[in-house]
Amino acid sequence: MDPVRNPYAPGAGQRPPELAGRGAELAAFDVLLERVSARRPERSLMLTGLRGVGKTVLLNQLRSAAIARGFGTGKWEARPDRDIRRPLVGALHLAVREIAPRHRAPERVEQVLATLKAFASRHPPGTAMRDRWVPGIDGPAAVGRADSGDLEIDLVELLTDAADLAGDVGSGIALFVDEVHDLGPEEVSALCAACHELSQRGAPLVVVGAGLPHVPAVLSAAKSYSERLFRFTRIDRLDRSAADLALRAPADREGVDFEPAALDALYAAADGYPYFVQAYGKVTWDVAGASPITSGDVEVARPLAEAELGVGFFGSRYERATPAEREYLRAMADASADDSGAGVPTADVARKLARKPASLSPARDALIKKGLIYSAQRGQIAFTVPHFGRYLRTQP
Numbered sequence: 001m002d003p004v005r006n007p008y009a010p011g012a013g014q015r016p017p018e019l020a021g022r023g024a025e026l027a028a029f030d031v032l033l034e035r036v037s038a039r040r041p042e043r044s045l046m047l048t049g050l051r052g053v054g055k056t057v058l059l060n061q062l063r064s065a066a067i068a069r070g071f072g073t074g075k076w077e078a079r080p081d082r083d084i085r086r087p088l089v090g091a092l093h094l095a096v097r098e099i100a101p102r103h104r105a106p107e108r109v110e111q112v113l114a115t116l117k118a119f120a121s122r123h124p125p126g127t128a129m130r131d132r133w134v135p136g137i138d139g140p141a142a143v144g145r146a147d148s149g150d151l152e153i154d155l156v157e158l159l160t161d162a163a164d165l166a167g168d169v170g171s172g173i174a175l176f177v178d179e180v181h182d183l184g185p186e187e188v189s190a191l192c193a194a195c196h197e198l199s200q201r202g203a204p205l206v207v208v209g210a211g212l213p214h215v216p217a218v219l220s221a222a223k224s225y226s227e228r229l230f231r232f233t234r235i236d237r238l239d240r241s242a243a244d245l246a247l248r249a250p251a252d253r254e255g256v257d258f259e260p261a262a263l264d265a266l267y268a269a270a271d272g273y274p275y276f277v278q279a280y281g282k283v284t285w286d287v288a289g290a291s292p293i294t295s296g297d298v299e300v301a302r303p304l305a306e307a308e309l310g311v312g313f314f315g316s317r318y319e320r321a322t323p324a325e326r327e328y329l330r331a332m333a334d335a336s337a338d339d340s341g342a343g344v345p346t347a348d349v350a351r352k353l354a355r356k357p358a359s360l361s362p363a364r365d366a367l368i369k370k371g372l373i374y375s376a377q378r379g380q381i382a383f384t385v386p387h388f389g390r391y392l393r394t395q396p
Helices: 023-037 055-068 085-102 106-121 151-168 185-201 215-222 240-253 260-270 274-287 295-318 323-335 346-353 357-369 388-393
Strands: 044-048 072-077 173-178 205-211 230-234 373-377 380-383
Touching: 023 044, 023 055, 023 205, 044 055, 044 215, 055 072, 055 173, 055 205, 072 085, 085 106, 085 151, 085 173, 106 151, 151 173, 151 185, 151 205, 185 205, 185 215, 205 215, 215 230, 240 260, 240 274, 260 274, 260 295, 274 295, 295 388, 323 346, 323 357, 323 388, 346 357, 346 380, 357 373
Parallel strands: 044 205, 044 230, 072 173, 173 205
Antiparallel strands: 373 380
């Protein structure tokens, strides 16, 4: 069939043509926005899940919902090698600019922007002059507000001022943070403290984050009360009906149908993971000769799609690992009883390698920092990428 009309979109964070299976999360967020607007107490939100389940897509969709409600919004992606101040200031500056035209007191807006500039100007110790950054905000920085140099104190003051500005116009602010697990311990602690203060005040500002399954443990390690600050929502695979809808609805709009056996084969291949649904759907469309798409088309497409995933989705991650880390990953794959995504005991990995568990700690810790594995629970480790074990077992 015509590849130009191919409706499927297996891209990183790219919205699929049919956002299936996420209706409950969208409806719950609408309630959250209404409650925040009404100054009713509400918790911030954390989306957790493996790679490829659509966390970033859903995060973007939630941001669109906040914009539609008149909230000021901003988004940034956490990175382990970057200080939080610059991206946070960029996101919050955008949120304030969205609210400013509705505010009747320009001087109040200028005060918040001055606080924003003061917060941004406090660079971490040792920052080289060439790496110092000041936002493009006219006017002087505030003095004595969000400029102490203590990230926790400064962030509380900054977000409080921004929330009060939004409250003046009967609206709110929603900040969206992707890859939350990559925030440093000090940054996580400061973010939790700010959310705690805002929650106690009933301030109209919420933080919506997305990250890997161990995000709750990361937050709890920073602040013991974090489990009461956030509502954690696990984003998982699509069930059969949602996966079929994700394939059929875009095809229907192009006048194309699937045979039931083709949908069976596609679900077996993709296992319900949204990224895989799009990847297998795209290649199957390209190899199919005509509508309806058959199970035979899926059989032809499956090795092509798996080869593409092997290079872009799995291979690119595997290449980031050192030889010692790859050895650990392969041992994890061999120790896995299946590809359900369940954790593997670290003792089993050590036995596979005929090594003492303590000697493998450097490789394990490095893989966790690279986001390739995570600590599923005490004494267990799991892949952050679905079907990664299956991929590793097919490699020479």
